Every structure is written in C-alpha cells, then in structure tokens.
Amino acid sequence: MKEGKMIAMLLAGGQGSRLKLLTKEVAKPAVPFGGKYRIIDFPLSNCSNSNIFDVGILTQYKPYHLNSHIGIGSAWDLDRRSGGVRILPPHTDEQGGRWYKGTANAIYENISFIDELDPQYVLILSGDHIYKMDYSSMLDFHKAKKADITISVIEVPWEETSRFGILNTDADQFITEFEEKPKHAKSNLASMGIYIFDWKSLRSYLIADEKNPNSENDFGKNIIPQMKHDGKRTYAYKFEGYWKDVGTVKSYWEANMDLLSEDNALDLYDASWKIYTKNKHLPPQYIGSEASVVNSMVNEGCNVEGSIENSILFNEILIKKGAKVFNSVILSGVTISEDCEIHNAVIMEDVTVKPGTVIGKPDSEFVYLVSKNKIIESE
C-alpha cells in the first residue's frame, strides 16, 4: 500500500431523468452549466486543485459527449505521466458482461483497477453537483479523526431535509445516526454524496455487499449503514460554501441564475480555485452598437445586437436586433432572431428561435425548456 495516497472515483453514469430533455443526449455530469462549463468540471477541477491526480471516472448512461469532453484530462491537468484520468465503463470478464447495478457495485467492478493503484484512501465523488471544495482538507480531517469513513455534509434549510440523506452527529462530528429522507429530521446536516474510505476496509465491505442478493449495492443505502452497524468509526466533515444538486429543470435554471446574484457564494472569478473546462478557441464576444447587456454572463464567440437581462449566454450565440431576453439560460450555438421576447427559458443547443417568437411570461412560476421541436413548461 502506498502510504497516504488518495485516489478519486467519480460516479458519472447517472441519467438525471428529471432534467428531461437536457439529459436526452448526455449523462447528467455532461450537462452544460454556468456559461461555459459542464457539471463534471466542478468535481474534476476540485480534484486537480486539491492535488489529486488519480481519478477514475465511472460512466454508463450515454457516455459519448462525456468521453469526448474528458479526453485524456488535459483541461484539468490530469494528463499525467503517472496517474491521471481514466474512464471506466462497464466491461466484460469471464462471467460475461454486466451493467453497473448501483454506486457501490460500480466501485466493486473496478476493484482490480484500484488495487493496481494501491492507495490508502479512496474518495468517492459524484459528477452531479456544483461546488468548490478542497478534498485535501477533508482528508486531513479523516486522518485526524482516525476515521474508517468520512462523509461530507452541508447544512440544508430545515424544510428541505426530507429530500436528503440526513446525518445526526455528536459534538465531535461522530455520526450517531443515519436517516434517509426523514419526515421529521433531528438535524439539518445532509450528506453531499462525498465519502472518504480506507481502501482496505471498503474493499472488504464491497465484496461482502456483492454477495448479499438483497442489497441494492448502494453506498448510502447499504455500505455505509452496514459499516455503522459494525461499529466502524464514521465521521461527518462539515462543508461550508455553495453546493447545489441540480436535480430538476427548475433547480438547474435557479443554479445558473445564482451566478448573477450579488451575494453569490460560488465565486467563479477566484483565481486561486479556478474551474477548468475544455477550451473551444473562440474569439471574444462582440456587443453591438444597439445592444443592451445588463446583469448577464456572456461567453466567447457570442454576438449580441439585441438586449439581454439577467441571463446566461454560452458560446457562439447570436442575439439579433430587437430581440429581448430576460432571466434565461441559453446554451451554445443558439440564434435568437429579430424581435423575439423570451422570459424564464432554458434554450437548448443549436436552436434557432424564429423572428417575433414570444416564449414565457414575466414573473412566471414556470421555467420553459426549449428544444428544436418543443417547449416544455416546468415547475
């Protein structure tokens, strides 16, 4: 075993079906976010910024865009002589081929990969969340507590506790109880789906769990409760800062809008913790003589002749004269033609909105997801 070494295993196989059309062609981690990123850029950049250079990425659902986005990991400085990023799809062996059945099973199927890297610790990440976090501080905590497992937690509003896995802890951050989506929560510390395990002990639990035919092979439902039951040292590491699980179209839209608010806690402009992504080599954006751009984020290659307010524009977007865009997220390659009026929309890649089209209403409760041939209203 390589003393002190930690590798990351990033679960990126989920569909995220509540994002509807946004995940029709891509896995949830590959969904575009924040004007130029894909969601997976956040955990990958966190790894790189935390000096974790061995990252296994477990893919399953529609991996093509994800694979081409990740490439050899050079955007995150993860193209290393030793280590680096490895994409780990389901594979066949002597017993035939199987899909990943659950989060724990996905790691189980790659035990030999981890054994070869021979780490002391394994960091389990999910490719679904938007946050900036120093995993090396979490590892320091894990070591200091001599923990078998450390779960990263964040305080969520009390009224939302029923949506999360809630952990009850004592004053020493020791986890006393684990409740999955409780109706009456005793604490508001929610699990972020980020775990550090000692590999030796995790390995034995994965093997035991695989032998149990009733198990769902899931970290939250099976592995962690079992370890808790066996009296393993389980600790909660409290994370403070911005963290968002973009589960639905509405929350996806909200998370994008968060970037425009003045008290936004996810500071993308902080040079000490940059978020990296694949570079598109586009020229700067051009804002025309009659344009109006207010409280909006605009990416390279855009050409704005109309007016935009409280909106996020990805790359290579044309906003033509007379078009008005409010409170919207516009993905790359979109054209908004003359005299359109758009409110509260998420417009998908390469859509051309015809002249004079009106989408959405001001002050609407709904978010309008616009694709090439339909518009879905979403609460």
Next chain:
Amino acid sequence: MKNCLGIINLSEVDSPFGLLSQNRPTSMLPFAGRYRVIDFMLSNMVNSGINTIGVFTGNKVRSVMDHLGSGSPWDLDRKINGLFLFTPTYDYTTINSKVGDIDLFFQNKSFIKNAKQENILMSKTYMLANIDLNAAYEDFIASGADISIVYKKVNDPMNRFIGCDKINFDARGEFESIGTNLGMEENFNLSLEMYFVKKAVYFDMLFDSIEKGNANYMKQAVLNSLSKYKVRTYEFDGYVACINNLRNYFDANMAILNPEISNELFFKHGQIFTKAKDEPSTHYQKNARIKNSFVANGCQIDGYVENSIIFRGVNIAKGCIVRNSILMQKTHVDQNVHLNYVILDKRTTVNQGVTLIGDPSLPYIGGKKAVISKEGKS
C-alpha cells in the same frame, strides 16, 4: 504541406510601440482581446498543415517562452515534429559577431538541414491575416520556382505602409525587385514577408551572404540574392493588418469591431489559437452599458464601455466611462474613471476618479503593472 518547414523569425531592428514593446517583441503584442500577434501566423501555418515550425525568438525571450511554452495550443507539442525554439546564444562564435540575426540562422543550420522537409516557408508575424498558405504553397510547387513571395495589392492613401517592403514588377508583369515603400505611389504591391524557398536555395543564400559578409539579417540575405533565382509571386487578396507602429496597432485593434473583418480574421481559413487562460464568462453587472465593443472572457464590468477592446480578466467599476480604448489582460479600472483613446498594458490599475485622454493618432499608454492615480497619489 507535409513537405514544408515553417520558420517564424521574431528578431527585429526596431519595435516602435513605446512602453508596449519595452519587454516584448512586436510578435508578442496583445491583440484583439485574447491573442498575441504571433498567434495568427502560427495558426495559419498549423491550419495549412505545416507540422514542424522553428521560431527564432530574437532577444526578448521571456515573453516568447511564456506564451509559446510547449506549443500545445497549436497542437505543436508533438513527439514527431512540432515546435522548435531558437534563442540567441552567447559563445566564442558570437563574441565578435555583428548585429543582426544571420549568425543565429547559421548556428542553427542543422535544424533545417536535418529536417525531412524539402521546402521552407519563412515568415515574419507583423502582417496579420487569415491566409490559406496551402494554396500559396501549391502554386509555388507547381511553378517550379526557387522562391515565391506572397504579396497583396494595396491602396494606401493614408500612408499606412511606409517602410514596408514593396514588390516591383517589370513591364511584362514579371517580378523585378523588392524595395522599401516611401509612399510615392498610392497603389502598390505590398510584400507580406512570407517567402517559400527551396531548401537548397535557402542554404545557398545563407552561406553566400556569410562568406561575402554583406548581410547582417536573414532578410538582407534573401533580398541580396533574389536576382540569382527564379522568383515567383503569389497574390493574397484578403484582409491584412500591418502592425508596424503604434497608430497601426491601435487601428488594427479597432478594426476588429467591424464584424466583416473579425469574421474573416478569426474564421476564414481556420481558427486562431492562443494560450488558454481558463477564465469564466464575462459578467456584465447591474450598471453595465456596453456599445460596439469586443470583450474577452473573465471580465467583470459595471461601467459604460464604448468602441473598445477589452482583454481577459479586466475589471471596470461603476461610474466609469471607457471609450475608444484597449484594456489589456487583468487591468483594473476603479470607480468614476474616464478613459478615451487609452491603451492600458497588462495588470495596470487606474484608481478612482482618474481621467486619461489620448488622441486617435497618439493614444495614451499606461505601462505594464503601472498604478495610475489622481494627482500622483497612490
């Protein structure tokens, strides 16, 4: 263009850009919000299929090294072929050497000798264009000429191209000579200083000039020997910006605000590549008002900006008025600053309430990392 080697020569006699060229050659001048002048020629070569490029860096090496690195933005970080950098050396052969770059070419002759390519494209960087070099190369090969020079027919009533190389044709329209443009003719043939040369001819010119001692610069060596060879010309009819003095540099940046010109320069025969900075998108804040401007990523803008080129990571605070200006990477403009016809170099800070006014013919330049404050208080 697998059989053609690219050589980019950055050495220069003079770079008349004031403070902007204090620590960088012309080829490293920041341009159009996120580029350097050299990016255009490098990208042209790569887009045309040249896979081996030697850059003769000239003396201001630090900035060149920092920008080019291993060549990865241009896909030139290769095991086979790729980017080669030739910096000035100091050893016994150079102690008595004269000014100029010809010694450097001589010292590094083995790079060209050992290369598999049989033809060479030698180029400077200050003629900015998006050019299909492959078409020029095919014309050169098909013609069987020893040397081919790329030129553009220009109409220059404003005398923008004074001091540039001018190609003269004889009565039959055949190549006659290259001279220096003094502005005597409004219409003339501007040499873009891109030469296709056969490898044998290249060495012939280099060795001959060194033996005769009649050239300090590689360019002189070429001009001296043109009469000995079969010379052809190739006309380029696209957009060319000539970055040879401060006024032209300023105007070339401003010309990017014309969508026709920016579309041609950035897309016509392929993309222009540069070093990535991984900046987030630009945030136009609540008080921002932007008109006719070219803005790169990573900026946070809360003021009024018009007819300007804003580079990556620039901050413009509330109450500012920025017009007709070029703000380079990471400049910081504090509240209630008024700028008109100003060029601010990288990481310059302008403190609250300062007014800087330049002139279209002579923009005010704020030097790199300068802190500019009202009445000298900082």
